[in-house]
Amino acid sequence: MLSHLKGLAARPKAEQEQAPSYQELSIDFSDLSATEETSAETIALGQSSGEQVADRSVVDQEESAVTDPRLAQLFERVNQLLSDPTSGRGEPFRPKAPETLEETGLTFEEVERLILKYLHSQGSATGRQVCAQVRLPFRIVESILKQLKREQLVALRGAAAAGDYEFTLTESGRDRAKRFSEECTYFGAAPVCLKDYLKAMEAQSIAKQTVSEEALRDAFSDLVVSDDLLDRLGPAISSGRGLFLFGEPGNGKTSIAERVMRAFGSTIWIPRALGIDGDIIRLYDPGVHEAVEEHTKEGIFDLSDVDQRWVKIIRPTVIAGGELTMSQLEVTQNLQTKICEAPLQLKSNCGALIIDDFGRQRMPIDELLNRWIVPLEKRYDFLGFPNREVQITPPSSVPVYLPLASTWVLAICSSSVMVVA
Structure with missing residues (x-):
């Protein structure tokens, strides 16, 4: 089989790109079947402390089967042949799937916590x-x-398809998982480190994009907007800075604000969760963000080469009205689950945050405006965690928290609308 793979590697690139599916590659799997059958037959399950564990002598044989370099080379080669070389073109940022644990920015202990808590939940x-x-x-x-x-934190329960195995927790594994769950119950997608997030936001910033007249007219095509208003909106939107729209009630301020992001007409990538100094902040919110599914072929091969910890969404437009409170602008933590929730301005990063009915919030107007003095002037903000305060800065020496130059905060009162970048 390896000789056949070497033959595929030597083929010209034009010939390689003609294979639409792995069935047409004519790869001989016969030399792998014997290994898989042998490894499946050698699993001897017994009872130990009331649960099933694999025989110690079998574990070494199973590990060598799972990590068969021929199988790994086969998967990697087929991924290269079947992946779409044009995917990701035209995107300022596209998260690449990590090859090693170091590339994820996570530690062994952080991933261990997620795995043990998940197995404890599923059995x-x-x-x-x-x-x-x-x-x-x-x-x-x-x-x-x-x-x-x-x-001896996990044990084998049996074999699964494609050289995989079913895992369960041992008694010591359950004890450790319970301790981890007391600290935080989160066991979803592995978090993205802050450094990678800031680089992604900087690459996808609205401030780095220009809005054409055609795109502007398309964004407001379903509204009756005068050319004079479009001439004033165009430079304001292209600047990526703050806007303040005002006028009498019912003259279309909110409708205009909701269509601002259409002028940019693009999608962005955001992480499902952020990891900051051991705390996990849940960022992706299905109730706020509109995910864009990429068309990939189903099967055991991941042909996208995309880091699955990220999700592709339409540029967000987050709307908060009279129900807005100061706590929604800060990182909040659920006291039972110990999971942190991202504030509105973080969820709307690289998009628009609309504050509707400005002046009707539960907090005084001056308190709401004072909250944005530093972000508007200094272009960075502070995230307050339950036990500490963290200043978020980009990779460069200029402190920028999320970069706010690409996040619009739009406040609308009965007679005005404010978009604050």
């Missing part, structure tokens, strides 16, 4: 089910599962 799961839950590649999760097995 048992295959390696690929764990990957789908934490949104990390199989090659990364598989090595961590092996280490947890050596430490």
Whole structure:
């Protein structure tokens, strides 16, 4: 089989791109079947402390089967042949799938916590089910599962498809998972580190884009807007700075504000969760963000080469009205789950935050405006965590928190609308 793969690697690029599916590659899997059958037959399940564990002598054989370099080379080669070379073109940022744990920006302990809490919740799961839950590649999760097995925190329950296995927690693994759950119950997608998030936001910033007259007219095509108003809106929108729209009630301020992001007409990538100094902030909100599904072929091969911890969304437009409170502009933590929720301005990053009915909020107007003095003037903000305050800055020496130059805060009162970038 390896010789056949070498033959494929030597083919010209034009010939490689002609293979639409792995069935047409004519790869011989016969030399892998014997290995898979042998590894499946050698799993001897027994009872130990009331639960099923694999025989210690079988574990070493199973590990060598799962980490068969021929199988790994096969998957990698087929991914290269079937992936779309044009995917991601025209995007200022596209998260690439990490190859190693170091590239994720996470530590072994951080991923271990997610895996153990997930297995504790599910009872048992295959390696690929764990990957789908934490949104990390199989090659990364598989090595961590092996280490947890050596430490007798997880055990095998049986074989699964494609050289995978079903894992369950041991008694010591359950105890550790319970302790982790007391600290934080989150076991979703692995968080993205702050440094990677800031780089992504800087690349996708509205401030780096220009709005053409055609795009502006398309954005407001469903409204009757005069050319004079469009001439004034165009430079204001292109500047990526703050806007203040005012007028009598019912003259279309809110309708105009809601269509501002259409002028940019693009999508962005945001992480599902952020990891900052051990705290996990849930960023992706299905109630606020509109996800854009990428068309990928189903199967065991991930052909997108995209970091699944990120999600592609339409540039967000977050609207907050008279119900807005100061707590919604700060990081909040659920006292039961210990999971942090991102503030509105973080969810609307690289988009628009609309504050409707300005002056009717539960807080005084001066308090709301004072909240934005530093972000508007200094172009950075502070995230207040339950136990500390963190200043978020970009990779450069200029402190920018999310970069606010690409986040519009739009405040609308009965007679005015304010868009604050």
